[in-house]
Amino acid sequence: MDRAEADSRLSQLKRAGEVPADSFVVEYEDGMNLRRISASGEGAATAAPDAVADDAVAAAEPVVAPVPPGQFIRLQTLRDETEAKAALTTWRETFEGAGLWRDADGLFAVTLGPVSDEAAAAWVPVLKRADVLPGDAFVSGAEGLGQQIEEGAAPDLAAPPATPLPMPPLEEVQSALRWAGLYPGDIDGKDGPRTQAGIAAQIATGRASTDPGTAIADLIASRAKWREDFGLTTLHDQPTSLSVTAPMHLLEFDRTERALSIYGPKDGSGVAMILFSQQGGQQELLDLSGLVTALGWVPKPERSIQNGHVVLQGRNDAHIGRAEGWVRDGFAEGYVLIWPAADAEDQARMAAEMSDSLKRDQQPANAEAGQPSPAQDSGIPGLTQP
Template sequence: MLRRTVAAVALWAALGGAALAQEGQVWIQVDRLPTLGRAQLSAEGYSEQLPDDVAGYYLGSGWYAVALGPFSPAEAEAVRANLIAEGVIPTDSAITDGAGFQQRFWPGAPGAAASDPGELSASSAEVSAAPATPALPDESPAEAEASEAALSPGEKQQLQSALAWAGVYEGGIDGAFGRGTRAAMAAWQARNGHEPTGILTARQRADLLAGFNAVLDGMGLDTVRDEAAGIQVDLPLALLQGPVVEPPFVRYDPRDAGGPQVVLISQPGDPDRLAALYEMMQVLEIVPPTGDRQRTESAFVIDGRDDRIHSTTYAWLVDGQIKGFALVWPVGDDARRERLLEAMRASFRRLPGVLEPGSVDPGEDQAVDLVSGLQVRVPRRTASGFFVDAGGATVTTAQAVEGCERITLDESTEARVVATDPALNLAVLQPLAELAPRAVAGFLPGAPRIGAEVAVAGYPYGGALARPALTFGTLADVRGLNGEETVRRLEVAAQDGDAGGPVLAEDGSVIGMLLPRDWGTQVLPAEVSYALDAEAIQGALAAAGVQPVLAPASGAKGAVALTRDAAGLTVLVSCW
């Protein structure tokens, strides 16, 4: 960056340096900002790279420009092209004749005009501590109409946004001042003690915009330029800590618990990788599952909200590079979130450079439930279940699905509860999308033999393992310890996550469903478990409209065959 800056300054000096403004000369406008404090910081930042030729001017209507110059038109074209190529100024920097420039705020009030009451004289420290708007004279309706006519389309859109923020405008942000905008202006004037003419004076426009932008105060909004990620954007640095680079992300974590978080996105890509990123973002904890989603081959936006956070993610694919950002904000603070999101989108710039996968040592803190340092969204609880028909109907425990907002099978297919029997602790689920299980439960006709070997199939570690685990044991009794007829007593060292899984006989037939150890009033010894018997399950299925399948007679299978059968039959049930 230093080499680029030195080269740019050298070219600048060769083209005339800090020439005094003369007729026919122009400026390169590099920034346009809605508060004096931010404009002062921007001018200060450019002055560190190009110390002699940065100027800041008030534009009217609460907006401030940071510009370079003045130059002759030919010089301006050459300097602008060179500085853009070197990455010193944004690509949308424009050449202007300065006709809209009013009071100058950088590099301080010029001595020749120090007595001008409209001139700014605040020091950098004063501006940072208490940003102010230059005093503006009031206007007659005719003068207000004339000054309004000089506003750019962007300035008019900004006024409409401010009127919408003030709660008096519901129309489109199109820069066209029709009857709806005029009525909103009159309503704002009446609310604030002004004559409701429907045409805002310069002072009224400044007051409206000052209130609109005041919600950004205290955030420490400043421009971040990340050369490695190739991104420039305004961030609320007073609320964030970091950055932490873990490709494809640059994380700015909350400074305080429960505070906002920002994630910059930067990676090489194509439409397929953009689609993969789109899917990956939606499994992260910072992206709640409820909200709008839109995706094309070159961009996507994900809006997610729950009772804790409201997050918005943008990503764009341009010239083989995917760049974007996610803003994660606490719920209940929509005014500041919306204004900050608007500021971040408006300030987002693509710079040369992109984060390469594997460019950073992952370190010892990596974990299976983290993606580049971001927590994967995890279910409230998990249990086991098993398929009972060819359409994917599933049996699990009633406890597993109690109070769930969302239920998934094998973490990918959503399902709904079609029947529950709390007395049996049984639930029957139907997938919301078509499923074709590799295996379906075949229930053992009649009663199993006491002392026979059995195997419990389940997910004792939730989704940590891709396949179910088998735990072997024996059938201790065809009844419970108190003589219960609907349960089988097992001697097996099953774990909590196995509950809901099938209990298999030696021939692979299902003799029951493992029940949770904490179900009921008894505290069982560690080696004792209960299974709901096959007959009770079949009766519940028939009542739910699912036809159970009986297992054909066959011989005993070995551990390998049982493991294979269990892998196609058993399913991970997740409660979200």
Template structure:
């Protein structure tokens, strides 16, 4: 939930409304943009002078609190909202500047009486903004309601008006309950917290003036962001988006892109596609490898839903999707840390308002998919690729993986099967033992054959020869030739097997499903060129010694009859994983 109070200036903004009744009507007539407030008049005059060099309509007024407000205006209320958004988008005024009706203004301190204001270098508003009036309007203060009167006026509120108050409390971070129009303990606590934050008696019952303050402030921010319901019929999604900050860009199934607007630094992508649990898992894998999705952040994936958060020094991104009735619907928000508070609010509105509508998903025929593939893009989003992809296999029930040391050399990060972060727990003698960041439940765990394979016997290698380009391991069949290297080196198995670099680290199995070795990388750059199909694996004795030193007790299996091909395939592929090395 967002912070309840953003700044001292925001406190002053609420104080504006608390001083006087009839706020909503006043905002409709005249408005000012307060850009700063200072507790010292000399400093306030210096800041007013600085603003006046750019804005001729800079004014300064003492506030009832004793602070000094620096403001621009006055403007018509509708024009003020446009000017505020324009100046903020161009970063000409502070990001927490806000609109006020000026009723709390007391005697002016800027421009100085008898003094000349500096010449402004630029106009803040568009050419069609009306010329502002010369002087602000000041109304006398009035007495607020008694507690009994506040309860009486609250009782007369409609359900919709009560929901509006709950929505405003939620927007400013005071309320986390449902928007149901029922003022229970949660709402009362939120009202008291709001009152406390602004120096008011925390009665838990808002007066008419306080309610007007809260609602008007909420509406002002909603107007600033331009929130509006978007009924996206092509994708079957209804969602509220900040249309002052984003605008529709294009369809690229399964995504609907909304690009940044007015330099907001924000973009939104809707997700819509038919699919099943496998499709959802595949989408999750793709989104976690986007350039726009930093690798640092929370990740949570289930059978029917996932959530991704990525944070870095210059990016703040998040994604969510859910599978329901054969359709995958969701959203992504891409932003930067400098707008973290603003965009946290926006993401909350998107998530709260998001609705999957009907049985429609985005039609893949809207855009030729081969063109996206040719550009190396996934629906217009650039995918980050690993440096290398090698094979490995489960050697522990907790998800520990054995692979080659080459597979993890000079990696910034390591993943198992695309999504699971892993670290190197032990490494030596050409082996690497990987531990997942969180425990896994492997479909199968390697059981090492106790008896030696006979020369000429059939073997099978499970691996990722194409380094992850295929979604599942490939089983390659070959022959066990002999124990030892070509010069009789111990700890090696010579195989007759066609392999590719991505196969290295994969398990070599006998016909009964027992693991007899781990495929080693091909030796390159030697003086001799070996015939095609000559490969080598580390034998079980070497593997057992390494695993034992790393604290893993390998499983073993005795002599057994040959497995049916489909059973061997299921067992071999169930224990085999893709080990990806990233920058």
């Protein structure tokens, strides 16, 4: 073909993204040594001059791996390749399978895909509302993306189920969301803005399904697996007659001190637990919370005090402390959990487990006992103080 035809054909290939944007046509000149490569890999005779332009265009066409069918979510578009690769690295912190493309105009696109049409339609608005995707993210087919610069992988974004799963009771939903750190409210079984925000956050972060029932079922299953993997057991504490789900492989019983049953760290775990129970009401509960603060179990605590319920939460360089207490059936009772500061995620999960599970087995042996006197230190062997 002549030069004009070759240029026209090459422009078509660039627009289709089938050749790199910097491909060009080479005109044959006398003395050029060109070889046509046959399908068998054996060399053929030198091509005639009339076929040289065709060979030049063919030589410019790279071997491009076929793109899987489906849609791609365009996360970000940039003009500079260095900036585009930096953006890809950042996006891979959120979506490990993000990829990078260059189109016929030389623009670079960070993408996520391929995903099915149904999955793309369901997930894009959900992830935009959660600020996981930028507001200008959109869906396009592979035909407009051009050449793949950095290979990506299909994300695990499922299409909505044909039959949505029913939601569990709201108390169970709130409990699971609190365990995941997505719900700061009371477990009261009442639907409200914080419960709905927690459900939306679980959908966006867990990415099991855009169906709320399926997303919560996945969270509940994850919690059950964590319990099993972490080796939690139910402790029946005789001095206080309280039972609680606890990491007993990290704890060992130390002593009873009137209203307190104290468990220290086992094998240097850095974990400690105190259970408290005595007859009384709101004043006794407040007195016990003051004792917890005086002993340094919850350093510099933030307090949430309601009628019949107290929460203290604080931390220092060494540990995170949380105390929670209730007035129930004529008793002021609760727990203190002390956990290494470096493991905040498991601390929050363990506190949620204890809060959900603490209950009375029977009247405690120390029901008539008064409060222990404040000491100068924590009084827990093996617990490091900063």
